[in-house]
Structures are given as C-alpha cells and as structure tokens.
Amino acid sequence: MKVEFELNGKEQKFDVKPGEVLLDLLRDNGCKSVKRGCETGDCGACMVLVNGRAMTSCTLFAAQVDGKEIRTVEGMEDNLTDQLKQFMLEAGAVQCGFCTPGVLISAYSLLTHNKNPSEEEIKAALDGNLCRCTGYVKQIDAIKETADSIGGSSDGKK
C-alpha cells in the first residue's frame, strides 16, 4: 500500500505493509529518535507530532497518517525546540535520555498551544511520558524555564 505524508518538512512516499505501525516505519527510515518502549501506547517514548499534536507512533498504523504532517526530533529545528533542549540539559532533566525525545515532543506540543502553562498543565501534558530515571522533577522545571524564556511567566496566569 502506498502512503504519502510530510516527514520532517519533506513530502515522502512509502510502500507500507498491511498492519505496519508508524513507529516501525519511522525507525526503518532513519528516525531513531522515535523509541520503542512498550508498543502499547503507554510509555510515550515513541511520541511524534502529528499535525502538531503529540501522539504515540506505536498505536498508529502508517496508513492512518496519509496526508498528514509528521515531525520527529530529527526534524525539529526552531527556537522553541532549541530552548527546550537547552533547558532540559541545564536542569538535569536528561538522564539516560531514552524517554527524552518523547518528552520533548509532548513539551513542544504543550508550549505551542499554551505559552504560559501552570504546573498542573505541564504535568497533564507529560502524563503520557514515562520516565524511570528523573522522577520528573527536573523535566517539569525545564519546561517552566522554557515557558519563562519564550515569553510566558509559567505561573499559569493568563
């Protein structure tokens, strides 16, 4: 089956097998930032942006994203991404780094839709990204700091 979608800014055509999940297609096509953690949509390590929304690629068939816009960490190059990465590093929010791409995707999706999230909103946005190393404390800090830096105050007051 032929599937066509925009991957990291480039229109691409793929020949997909029936039942092929997006996670496998992306990893087979060089997007190794998309991690295989559970294959049941529970851990968030395989998250990608689908039309700007964070979704788990292990629970999407490749055919479902036909005509859509997919972005992975490999294709994220704007200022918000750079700031997020920098604050994640400085806060110590990256330990083993396996969940990090998924966390970046969720945080990016949050901050593009809500420049001024409260702590509760940050926690809600990240509740689909399991991390066993950090205890989440520094991930949440990094996102608050990014929000402050891009212009929000991250106190949740709109």
Place this chain on the structure above:
Amino acid sequence: MGKNKPEDREYDVVNKSLTKVDGKALVNGKPVFAGDYEYRDGLVAGILSSPKAHAEIVNIDTSKAKKVDGVVSILHHGNVDRAPHTTAGQGYPEPSPYDAYIFDNRVRYVGDRVAAVAGESREAVNEGLSKIDVEYRELDPVFDPKKSRDTTVLIHDEEDSTGIYDPERNIAANVDIEIGDPEKVISQSDVVVEEKCRTQFAQHTPIEPHVTTAYLDEHDRLIVKTSTQVPFHVRRILAQVLEVPISRIRVIKPRIGGGFGVKQEFMLEDITSLFALRTGRPVTMYYSREEEFISSRCRHPMEVEVTLGADKEGKLEAIKMKVLSNTGAYGTHSLTVLSNVGSKTLPLYNEASDLHFFGDAVYTNLPVPGAYRGYGAPQGYFPLEFAMEKLAEKVGKDPIEIRKLNHIREGETSPIFEKLGEGKEGTVQYINSCRLDECIDRGAREIGWKLRDEKQASNPHRKKGFGMAINMQGSGIPLIDMAAARLKLNEDGSFNLYVGATDLGTGSDTVLSQIAAEVLGVELDDIIVYSSDTDFTPFDSGAYASSTTYVSGNAVRKAAEKAKDRIVEVFAKRYDEDPEEITWTRGIIKGANNERSLQEFALSLTSGDMETNQEQIEVTASEVPEESPPPFAANFVELEVDIRTGEIDLQRYVSAVDCGTAINPNLAEGQMEGAIVNGIGYALTEEMEFNESGRMTNPSFFNYKVPNTEDIPEIKVILVESSEPTGPMGAKSVGEIGINGPIPAIANAVRDATGIELTTPPFTPEKVWKKMKAERDKA
C-alpha cells in the same frame, strides 16, 4: 555532629552542576542506543517462552518452524550445550549458584526459555516461534515461598547445578550471623518491639527494554553490542558458556536507556551470540515490554521479621532480623541480596550490640528476581524503620529523637561490616564521614516536623499524617570489585579518558570527566570520555552496588594524578628542570627557568622539538576499594488519607542526603529524585500479579502502574555534603539510597494519620480502606 564537612577548598570543575557530556546527543535524539544501530544483512531473533510454571520438555519438534519462509536458525536444548552458569553478572568467582542453562529440558516458570528463532524479519520469527511444537510433562509447581522448603517438589534437582545451598529443600542461599547473645538480651530488655512485613514482586521497568546485537567482525571475532551494566562480566560469562576464549570476544556498551540493576543480568547475549556464530550474520534481539516484565528480572519479594530490644530510654540493645526471600526459579543474586538486607541496615543502629541476622532465599516457580536498586536494603528498612517508630512511641520519644539516640556516627563501627559481606565475610570499617544528624534536622525543618500536630487535613474526610525514615547504603563492594581508568594526552592538551565504568544514564561519564578535569587543571571540554568497550577501555566491574562515583572515580583521580606526574617528569627532563620545583596551575607548567602552557607542551611532546624525549603520555590506574563508605539519608513525608476511599494523597516528600561531596550536584539530586519516585511506585502502586498457574497477569504499563507526572508529590532533595576522606574529592555514592525511604516513611505517615499498620506494599486504596474498616469494626 560530623566533623568531616566539605573542604573549604573551591573546586574548578568538581562540585559544579555542569551539563552532561553526552547530553547533546541525547536531546537531539541521535542513534546512540544499542537498538539504534543498523547492520547490513542483519537478522532478528525472538524467544519461545514457557507457558508452564514447571514442566519437563519431553519433545521439541522444529520441523514445521524450519520450513517457514525467512526462518534461518533455531536454538533449543537439543542443539545447544547446557553450560551451567549464573546470569547474575557479578565479579568472578560469583557468589550466585550455577543453576541456569542456555537452554534446558526443564522449564521452571511461566516465561522461562524454551527455544529461540532467528530470521529475516520479525514476522518470519514470530511465525517460526508459533510453529515449534513442544510436548511438556507437567510437574507440580511451588508458588508459596513458605511451603517451598518442605515440599517434595524439587526445582533444582539436576545434577550439574552447583553452589546451591540445599537443593533438597529448595534453598538457594542461607545466611546466619550472630553477634553476642541477642536472644538473651531481648528477653531481659525493658522494651521489645516485633514487626513483620512482606514485600512484593516489582520490576525495574527501564524505558529501554533489553536489546543486544551480536556479529562477527572481519577476523571472525564475536562483537556484542548490548544494553548492559557489566560489559566485562558479560564478556567473561560469554566466554564461559560459549567456550570461546575471552580474546575472541568484544563487548561494547553504547548509551543505555536505564538499568536499575536489571541490566546487570546476562540476558540476551548468549542467544544472539550463538545465532551470530551459527549463521555468520548480525543478529539483533530485544525484549518486548511483556517479556521485560516476565522474563527479565525483578525484585526479590521478602518476608522480614524484626525484633528490637531496648532499654526504657529507647537505647537499642539487640536486633534480630529474620528473612525469607523468594528467589523465584533461579538463584541469581539470591545470596547477596539476602545478605544485603542486613548488611545495609543493621550497621545504621550500631547502638545495638547483640545481633542476629538469618534467613533463606528459596526457589519457587515464579519469575526471577535479581539485582534491583537498593538490593535488599528497601526490604530490610521497611520493618526496621516501622519498628523504630513503635519503639519511639513505647518509650515516649519523638521519632527523630529515637533515631538520633541510636544511629551510627563518625569514628564508630559496626561488627556487621566485618561479619556480613557480599556472600562472604565483609571487611572492618569505621565511619569517616556522617552528617546524618544534620540530614535529620534539615529534613525535619523543611517538612515542618515541629508543627505537624497543628496541621489540619484539607477536608473533613481526610486525615493528615507525617512520617520519617532514615537509611544508609554503601559505596561499592570493598576488596572484591575494582575499576581502572586510562588517560592519553593529545597534542592540544586535551585528554582521552577511557573507563570501563558503565554510564547507564546516571551521568557517570560526566562525573568521571569532572574528576579528571579537576585534577588535571583543564576544562570539562578538554576531557573526551569513552566508556565501556572491552577492546579499548580498561577493566571495571561495572555499574552496580553504588560503586561508580566512589570506586571508578578514585581510579580516574589516580590516573589523572599519574598523568600529571608523568608530564612533569618529561618536562623536567626536556628542560633540565628540578621536578620538585615544577608547579602546575590551570593549564600552565612552570619550572625555575621555563614556562609552557599545557597546550604548547602537549604539541611539542610528539614533535622534533622534544628531540629524543618524544613521548605519548598515557597512563592507567587501578582502584580496589578497601572500604564502602555509606551515604546517609533522612526522609520525611506529609500525606493525607481519604477515610472514605482509602486513597493516600502523598503531598510532600523531603529527603536530605549526605553523599559526601556531590561531584555534580544537579546529577546527584537527579539520582535521588529518580530513586524516590521509583520507591513511591514500589510503595503505592507497583506489583507483579500472578494467577493460579503462575502466569503474570499484568505485564504492561497499562496494568502495572509506574508513577507518571500526575502521581508525584512535591519533592525536595537537600544535599548535606560531607567530605569522605577515602573518596575522590570527598565523594560517596548516591545512586541507590533514595529508594530505601518511601515505603517506611509512607507507612509511618499513614500510621500517624489513621493508626492503621500497613505491612504489605503496595498500599493501594483497597488495602488501606480494608485496614481502616477493620480498625473501626474493632472499636
């Protein structure tokens, strides 16, 4: 109060929260994990696991599987040597029994290995696995560890297993250490407290499941790239089970997606290597999440009984601790985890002079516990700290006071250090650094301990409670494990740092680089670290037992001092200077008559400038620790219990920790925060559940509840730095200790709130509600 406070000395690189040296690659999602590499002509492999808890394999028929298009090779007990070994991934000689086989004609738990298939695609492998016909003769299973010793069903009656304590009674390991006469002392004590707690099966759940690729290089050497915490042990065990010389094997550890002990196990390396040797092609295998839950390793469930004897002031006189550990189908880490239940807890209360620590680790037909962060200490601290709370109550003292009255201090020792080591006797050790009193005071202040009676629950349906627990751990395994580091000077004054130490996400590459940079007076960027590749880095036991900062850190410190000395010697010789007069300040080497920047000198070292003194400066240093200085922590919890639902609302968690000098404070805090949340999961939600056939019924993140962002309380970690004289720049460990606190601190807080006694984590609303109801019914 401890006198070994951090030195006044200002560090340039150490004790700074610098960002991780591997951080950029990780945030950019670079393909740096074992499963991210691609191999031309590669195969994938999968395992057929046992649906039976206990059975003999009467016949295995692979004829249909072989015919599946894309199936390339099949392994099972009929075509692979048994090769008795332990999967424990420990230093040689291992303290765990040799009771595991690559494949056996016997399966001992649901999830045990039956056969493996390598094929061109995952689909082919799965179809191949489904077409293997296995005929089982079922044997009676044993699931209850209490019955295991007294049944006629034997789990390891095979002739070729060795090192099992008593195979006739299903006892994998036994420990019995008695100091003084605790029985007698307790019988005469003013106050006696008895406590019994039972902990559950829990899994590490690194977000990256196990993954390994094995292939042959152009010289037909076996190369294994694997998610391991112990590359050198893996190489040695591979050589043992494959009967291939160590020289023919190279094990590479790339970035690791978390381990927490589960990647200390020798897991997929044997099967992928056998396939690579048989097919000549690269073979990759990874565990699915379900397999990671069932077939990798988990934490030893235990029943631990503690008896305290104290005088009427609350001063401890004797402690008895009895353990029944469930080691599942195999005895990996059975003895050492059991030992650690006592060796990491009893020295904390060295006021008690008479001690008895004893217990068994018994086989059952259930999944296999192994090494897991804390390594027996959490199972011991739960009843111990629960009992201390009751002791405080009985003698009318504050929980803080009772601990201060009894805990170990600087300059003191415990006989346990000598009597109880890692599977054998330990080593005498005096505490050189301990600021536990300050940890307690600062933690208490932060949580508002003094005002706890005045605090009200947020609504009338809730009850508020406060609880605490103190702990210690160790820093490496003294006189057993070792680490080495090598430094090579480059022409621009930078250094390659080669370490066998295994960064599994902890940040040890960064911490070790900071130590090297500090000694050498260079920037962190001038250290290019390369870790854990058995062909290129020197030996290191690996990342376990809270060892890397302390043991490997000391190896790096020594190597850096050696490199510096050698540079001074060569400089003195070339410029005819007195080495004694040469000074070394940040980047400048200065003699009486000559001054060079390290950069200039490094460039000249391998040039005609140096005439016949040209030299590649490269040094290696080894470290064998003689002690295992404990870090200490005081943990405080504020929570509310909903009396209608039994739900525990964990609101605040404060942990003040003395880890010596924090080489990288940010990373040290991160170790604590991660361990605390891991421990909160263990306390409140995580449990592997089994049906009557011994099958795990919740092997997914949907049904096995690991904490997410919504589940965490407000967490505050306070670093109370001391200076450990034997540690690199005063450092001790911090990787494991944080997981010891949550269960006892939460149980104590729930008791404070409601009066109920929780003794079997996870403390689910259902359990809490039932206990509260039982209490109400009694009243």
